[in-house]
Amino acid sequence: MINYYFDNTNALKPYTHQLDANDDTLPPDNALRIAPEFKEGFHPCEKNGTWVLVEDHRDEIVFDIETKESVKIDYLGEIKEGFTSLEPFQFSKWNGKKWVLDEDDQNAFKVKQNKMLKNSLLNEANENISILQDAIDLDMSENGDEDKLNAWKKYRVLLNRIDVSNIAVIFPEKP
Structure with missing residues (x-):
């Protein structure tokens, strides 16, 4: 020792x-x-x-109040300024005494998720429309393909109208 x-x-x-x-x-x-x-x-x-x-506090884990990174203490004395033993949670920010919910960060994350979901759903719609349109253009369509094509086109239009910055957005149902 x-x-x-x-x-x-x-x-x-x-x-x-x-x-x-x-x-x-x-x-x-x-x-x-x-x-x-x-x-x-x-x-x-x-x-x-x-x-x-x-x-x-040696071997205890503390968290940087700016970066939220965890650090293992290897010194004697009080916990250094800028660190806390309170563990941060997702979308948290330090208010000077404790971690609190950062609603701006949480909303930005939801908007990003909405954008990714919208792009994924648009890609799926485009793929289905392309295949159905090819079948119709080549006179290879089956019964109901035109109705399916119209349903996917309507779905794609509804998707394009979605405002992904609205965190409570409701996406239309797939055809």
């Missing part, structure tokens, strides 16, 4: 060397002879000749 101490600037530093103390000598640099107090969630460190408990 690594022991830590505070230097003259009060910056937390790892205790990286070993000096043995005898009964008739002073303790090693930055070391105390009294046992430190231990408390869950804290790590004892020496400061000005006494033990202090420093927050210990």
Whole structure:
């Protein structure tokens, strides 16, 4: 285990060397002879000749409040500014205290999904119309092909009229 101490600037530093103390000598640099107090969630460190408990969040996962990226803590002390232990959710944004729903982000996602669905449905309609039209043009149509062609054309017109920016859009039923 690594022991830590505070230097003259009060910056937390790892205790990286070993000096043995005898009964008739002073303790090693930055070391105390009294046992430190231990408390869950804290790590004892020496400061000005006494033990202090420093927050210990090592190996905990925190989240960047700007990017939502997760980071594993590898330092002693308070969680750094700009990070939180609260996990973000889809379409969330940080309001200074907690994650809240970002409705603009959620709506933009729905609009994007609507565009993709509309394009997919238009491609399917175009394919069906093309095949039915070829059958009719080549006098290879079967009974009901003209009705099917008209139904797919009507469906394609209705699809083209859809405003995908309306997040509550209802797509027409396929023929």
